[in-house]
Amino acid sequence: MTLFGPLGLSLAPYIRSSRTLRRWIKPFADWYVGLAGYRKVGLRYDDLLVEERDDVQRALTRLTPREAYDRAYRFKRASQLSILHTNLPKDQWTKPEEDVRYLKPHIEDVEKEENERKVWDSVHVERK
Incomplete structure (x- = not known):
């Protein structure tokens, strides 16, 4: 789920694709990560994800x-x-280079499997 809800609207891909926007936004993003303070205690970004979610x-x-x-x-x-x-x-x-998304690939796999399960569960079989 993205910041903008279940519709999946996000500006992140657009910002990543534009070098100028990335150059303007990156300092604010770095400032925000520093302000969050999780790196100061040795945590990574994926450590902050809510564990109560089923996919996590x-x-x-x-x-x-x-x-x-x-x-x-x-x-x-x-x-x-x-x-x-x-x-x-x-x-x-x-360090920023150590703060890799180690859990995100697994979460994406779980979401893909769940979507595939929903598709297969809704298949309607017709008899001839």
Whole structure:
């Protein structure tokens, strides 16, 4: 689901395709990510996704054991830092090149499978 609801309207593909718009929007996007503060405690963007969603739950089961361990470690470290009311040292912050979408491909696969299941469940068989 996109920012603009179930219609799927999003300006992101248009902005990514335009070099000029990307050059103007990128500083604001970087500023916003810094303001969010999740990289300062060692988290990645996909760690912020709501786990109660069914598609995210199913995607989490598809992570490799290493990815699941790393995710749990990041959560434990972030909760410990939250208790201490502090951030990681700057050299340990999640770098932009490390902040990859590790869960998004799995979520997209789950959504494709769900859409395919809906199509097959609505097939009407006619007898001749």
